[in-house]
Amino acid sequence: DQQVKQNSPSLSVQEGRISILNCDYTNSMFDYFLWYKKYPAEGPTFLISISSIKDKNEDGRFTVFLNKSAKHLSLHIVPSQPGDSAVYFCAASEYNNNDMRFGAGTRLTVKP
Amino acid sequence: DSGVTQTPKHLITATGQRVTLRCSPRSGDLSVYWYQQSLDQGLQFLIQYYNGEERAKGNILERFSAQQFPDLHSELNLSSLELGDSALYFCASSVSGVPDSPLHFGNGTRLTVT
Numbered sequence: 208d209q210q211v212k213q214n215s216p217s218l219s220v221q222e223g224r225i226s227i228l229n230c231d232y233t234n235s236m237f238d239y240f241l242w243y244k245k246y247p248a249e250g251p252t253f254l255i256s257i258s259s260i261k262d263k264n265e266d267g268r269f270t271v272f273l274n275k276s277a278k279h280l281s282l283h284i285v286p287s288q289p290g291d292s293a294v295y296f297c298a299a300s301e302y303n304n305n306d307m308r309f310g311a312g313t314r315l316t317v318k319p
Numbered sequence: 320d321s322g323v324t325q326t327p328k329h330l331i332t333a334t335g336q337r338v339t340l341r342c343s344p345r346s347g348d349l350s351v352y353w354y355q356q357s358l359d360q361g362l363q364f365l366i367q368y369y370n371g372e373e374r375a376k377g378n379i380l381e382r383f384s385a386q387q388f389p390d391l392h393s394e395l396n397l398s399s400l401e402l403g404d405s406a407l408y409f410c411a412s413s414v415s416g417v418p419d420s421p422l423h424f425g426n427g428t429r430l431t432v433t
Binding site for chain 2: 209211213239241243248249250251252253256258296298300302306307308309310311312
């Protein structure tokens with residue numbers, strides 16, 4: 208079952224503009240959320256995370272927003288850079304369960 | 320470089336065969352996770368080990384098994400291979416193995432079953 212969903216398989220934005228990647232989840236027990244970035248021929252790398260007690264976490268150009276009532280989180284990248292072009296995975300876990308669930312990923316292309 | 324090493328990088332084998340994928344976790348990490356990524360799919364959690372013991376199990380087929388050795392490296396064994404087992408298999412490690420500990424991924428092993 209797909210407990211974590213990324214409904215947009217791809218997104219294209221212009222360099223310097225904002226990229227917004229979305230993720231929805233169905234399991235209300237999830238209490239920790241992460242974003243990973245993946246370049247071709249490499250494994251995913253951790254980008255940013257947020258716990259369920261917060262609604263926003265910021266790290267440089269990357270900000271993750273969590274809306275628990277809507278079971279929705281988003282990753283904002285501003286300004287977007289060509290080097291941000293990659294596949295972005297949303298992941299979620301619950302504290303009493305160690306299997307981290309991943310979405311199918313969104314391929315972001317930032318055009319110069 | 321994540322510090323997680325997976326071997327081999329590529330593996331081509333025939334249906335019905337058995338293969339072993341190997342993972343060396345990042346230095347100091349006690350927990351190892353295995354994930355499967357089929358074409359255009361997300362990462363499917365297979366299994367997790369912590370300090371040699373199985374901690375969590377996901378959608379792992381009975382034909383698949385894994386173990387973590389005393390030196391903390393891990394092996395994923397896939398047997399009676401089917402065409403549908405063709406996928407990218409990722410190993411990841413973390414320090415503590417608790418859910419809020421980010422995972423560090425290897426570059427994966429691409430398995431092709433013909």
